[in-house]
Amino acid sequence: MSEIELELKFVVGQPASSLWDDALRRALEKNDFTVVGTQKCELENTYFDTAKHIFEQHKVGMRVRGRDGQYEQTLKTQKEIKGGLHERNEFNVALADATPDLSAFPAHIWQDLSFAMPQNDELERQFTTHFTRLTIYLKHPLGECELVFDEGSIASDSAKQALNEVEIELVSGSAAVLLQVARLFTDKQVRLSDTSKAAQGYQLLQGLTNKTLPLPSHLMLDDRMSTEAVFCLGCETAMAHWQYHEHRFFAADSAKMLPEIQMSLRLLLQTLSLFLPVLQCQPLLDLQQRVLAFSDKWIWVDELQSTRFLLSKKGPFHKTLGRQGAVVSYLQGRQTGLINSHIPEKLLCSKDANEIKLAVIDMLLTKPWREHAQGVEQPVIEHAKGWLSQGRQTLHQSLQSARPLPAANYIAIETLLRQTLLNGFLLSDLFMHSRAGRAPWLDILIGIDEIRALVLLKQALCDAELDYEEGLIEWVDEKMNHLLQIMERTRQVALSKDVYW
CATH class of the missing domain: 1.40.20 (CHAD domain)
Structure with a gap:
């Protein structure tokens, strides 16, 4: 199964689910959102890559997710980030167990990417993200979205850090739905982030340096640009x-x-x-x-x-x-x-x-x-x-x-x-x-x-x-x-x- 994922994400300095309170429920209702369902589950995710980190080099995330004894592998390719709004191609395939199988993905995925499909025996476990997810399913006249509260940790073999995030993912309709929900969080001491869980995992794995990344000398343009x-x-x-x-x-x-x-x-x-x-x-x-x-x-x-x-x-x-x-x-x-x-x-x-x-x-x-x-x-x-x-x-x-x-x-x-x-x-x-x-x-x-x-x-x-x-x-x-x-x-x-x- 393939789809385009469109989402906004906030990083929270406290347990993420604590933000799901009566005040937020009232604010959603006031803004014409209806809660059509809730779900809470434990998710265990293991990210894989080759020894040379071919996925990381091409900004691709490859994980196997376990939930209630069921397994699914996911490949996410970065399509575009607009100021913090993530747009990615996402490909999901069910698995019999927690062992990844790249050949199970549709062949056209690898044709669209700029590198050949690695062999399964080249894959190595890199890091994990284990968290409790509370999902609120929301309906609005302009569309539907999922409001997600994740609490847990990101861990490599040698390091571990807390994970507290709020994600707002579009299910159908206009992206304006995401922005309407996001505006209800602006005064809750959170910060809008464009760093994915996979990117955080790689940083934890490799050690985060405190080097700055200066702007280039100029924007890359051509004289035909509008x-x-x-x-x-x-x-x-x-x-x-x-x-x-x-x-x-x-x-x-x-x-x-x-x-x-x-x-x-x-x-x-x-x-x-x-x-x-x-x-x-x-x-x-x-x-x-x-x-x-x-x-x-x-x-x-x-x-x-x-x-x-x-x-x-x-x-x-x-x-x-x-x-x-x-x-x-x-x-x-x-x-x-x-x-x-x-x-x-x-x-x-x-x-x-x-x-x-x-x-x-x-x-x-x-x-x-x-x-x-x-x-x-x-x-x-x-x-x-x-x-x-x-x-x-x-x-x-x-x-x-x-x-x-x-x-x-x-x-x-x-x-x-x-x-x-x-x-x-x-x-x-x-x-x-x-x-x-x-x-x-x-x-x-x-x-x-x-x-x-x-x-x-x-x-x-x-x-x-x-x-x-x-x-x-x-x-x-x-x-x-x-x-x-x-x-x-x-x-x-x-x-x-x-x-x-």
Whole structure:
């Protein structure tokens, strides 16, 4: 049996079934949902792969599920993720026992995949997911769905972690049904996740690293892509980047992920702002305002990044600051204080965060601008040159000066520079030689990050009454002067560059 699975998933920080309470029942009834049945069962799942992890490499999940002495093998292939909405091809075959048999799947599956079917004797047990599942069957005028509460664990031979998830899977009808149910969970301290159980299992098996995954240098485009298509790609890229690092923040408890989450919000906001004049509609404007307000709650991450930069053992300050025990302790305390006072865990599980994610999914599905906007199918290149020229002109006006600029001037243009560079991220692949044209501006942005760090350090030395070596403030001033000299040369190069479009 084959089907397309369409679902949303929330990760819960408490037993998932505790969310199935009278308040949720009343909310469902108020929103025209009828409970047509419930079911509770124990599910035991074993995931298989080859020694070279051929399934993992191709984002395929292969499991055998046991339930009440009955067994079924399932192959899931990732088709598409839109902001957190999972769409997968799913193939299910009944088995006589818990032994997988790949040849029992229809032959066309392997023709559609980009690799040959492994032999059964190549399969090895990888990890398990065992959980109690409470399923609520819901009916609505627009369709039917299953509301699922999973409680249990994911385990490999050497590690184990708790599993608490809420899944909403479409059975029939419109995907709007999923979104209506999902909106009832936004204020319950959950987070919308795009990480499957299989992906979590592989991470547990291999050990989760706390390495970030920076954005690429630009979106991959071609000059035939429509304005609508590039807008959607920009939003999907921002959401994928956000949820990737959000998952790793919770899994590895790593503050390194927070600047990448902030970058995701900046990219999402700039994508909305850049395309809004063309894709004019109220839902986009409302979403832009939501993202803007939520982004303001992450401004503190700039200071967090400055403290991390100063404390980095690979950074340009370690050789000198590493000897200043009191200064290092102060910066470490300041870093911890920022995290404790702003509580990113709550921000990421907040109603604001969940509503933004669901609004993006809704927007990507319904494309509300089509009702009013004109020219959304026009090639984006017809708009790109004007957008890039406008940003460049404003930036040039802000940086034009016959004299070298002081640090304050660079900090003042940081927001404008980030916006202009994000426009380039979204559009520069339409043009040859864009990398050389953007490079000096990217260098200036890196320099601004270093300026911020030095300003923070000097403020700490002057205000915090710390014990430090004589001459440290002079060293900071020398560092700043040297940095500004380099940035002045870079500014002149940037201003002399011809446009790349």
